[in-house]
Amino acid sequence: MNASEAQQRIEALRQELEQYSYQYHTLDDPSVSDYEYDKKMQELMNLEEEFPELQTPDSPSQRVGGKPLDAFVKVQHDIPMLSLGNAFNEEELRDFDRRVKNGTDAEVSYVCELKIDGLAVSLKYEDGVFVRGATRGDGTTGEDITKNLRTIRSIPLRLKEPVTLEVRGEAYMPKRSFVSLNEAKEAGGEEPFANPRNAAAGSLRQLDPKIAAKRNLDIFLYGIGVWEDDPTDAHSDRLERMKELGLKTNPEWQKCTNIDEVIDYVNSWVERRPDLDYEIDGIVIKVDRLDQQEALGFTAKSPRWATAFKFPAEEAVT
Numbered sequence: 055m056n057a058s059e060a061q062q063r064i065e066a067l068r069q070e071l072e073q074y075s076y077q078y079h080t081l082d083d084p085s086v087s088d089y090e091y092d093k094k095m096q097e098l099m100n101l102e103e104e105f106p107e108l109q110t111p112d113s114p115s116q117r118v119g120g121k122p123l124d125a126f127v128k129v130q131h132d133i134p135m136l137s138l139g140n141a142f143n144e145e146e147l148r149d150f151d152r153r154v155k156n157g158t159d160a161e162v163s164y165v166c167e168l169k170i171d172g173l174a175v176s177l178k179y180e181d182g183v184f185v186r187g188a189t190r191g192d193g194t195t196g197e198d199i200t201k202n203l204r205t206i207r208s209i210p211l212r213l214k215e216p217v218t219l220e221v222r223g224e225a226y227m228p229k230r231s232f233v234s235l236n237e238a239k240e241a242g243g244e245e246p247f248a249n250p251r252n253a254a255a256g257s258l259r260q261l262d263p264k265i266a267a268k269r270n271l272d273i274f275l276y277g278i279g280v281w282e283d284d285p286t287d288a289h290s291d292r293l294e295r296m297k298e299l300g301l302k303t304n305p306e307w308q309k310c311t312n313i314d315e316v317i318d319y320v321n322s323w324v325e326r327r328p329d330l331d332y333e334i335d336g337i338v339i340k341v342d343r344l345d346q347q348e349a350l351g352f353t354a355k356s357p358r359w360a361t362a363f364k365f366p367a368e369e370a371v372t
């Protein structure tokens with residue numbers, strides 16, 4: 055096989071492997087057997103080894119990259135990753151609703167989303183290619199953990215369209231993975247992690263990507279930072295658009311036309327919380343229309359157009 059034939063075969067294999075990975079990790083709907091996937095991946099790696107000039111960083115073969123880092127590089131967030139104000143009961147949710155209505159002139163709809171108990175991260179895509187991933191850090195300055203985030207199979211290395219944007223989300227460790235990781239740690243005489251959030255944070259702060267790659271981490275994306283020519287005018291549109299681009303969003307979000315519907319949604323998830331395969335520590339409620347978000351603005355550290363209803367700490371995952 056000559057270089058141009060290899061180039062064609064490599065391109066075809068990359069497309070196939072990216073689609074398989076998207077089906078399996080993002081849609082949770084595998085389209086081929088692991089054997090088939092591994093066979094194609096091995097063929098791609100063999101071709102990239104035979105023709106190293108054809109290797110590119112966005113190749114599916116490059117998920118678990120290189121040698122350990124010496125340290126994490128600091129990165130500045132173009133738009134701060136803020137924390138959320140909290141509500142702990144129904145009355146405080148109604149107070150939030152009153153404040154929102156005082157700050158807007160029209161009817162307000164909300165979007166409710168599960169508050170994932172993991173590590174907040176930012177993913178940057180340029181012309182559709184994943185170029186940088188960072189921790190939230192103090193909201194202004196985070197750490198570059200791109201190599202570790204590339205090992206999360208549900209993070210696409212290339213979006214379905216060549217869009218330039220920065221998205222925010224929560225990397226997390228599924229409950230089942232947390233239990234088996236702690237069993238392995240205890241069997242090896244190592245200190246177990248206290249909870250899945252610490253396990254996810256600990257895994258993503260490893261300097262060696264090979265360790266993160268073994269931790270079966272996952273992610274839900276839920277927000278936008280910088281987005282050139284953003285075509286949306288509501289948060290719910292953004293969630294739909296992120297999904298169209300191949301980004302993994304949480305399927306349980308719901309639009310609510312008033313605070314009573316928000317309270318019903320919150321109460322329903324108090325009951326359903328143990329059924330989830332990942333930990334949540336509450337519900338995030340956001341004003342849906344972006345122009346109303348803009349009118350409401352921010353306090354020194356939180357948006358006025360969102361709040362987090364907090365659940366009591368979940369009983370330990372064992």
Ligand SMILES: NC(=O)c1cc2c(N)ncc(C(N)=O)c2s1
Pocket residue numbers: 136137138167168169170171172174224276277338
């Ligand atoms: N600190 C924050 O702004 C957020 C934190 C989280 C979280 N841990 N999980 C989900 C969402 C969401 N769906 O918006 C948010 S937003």
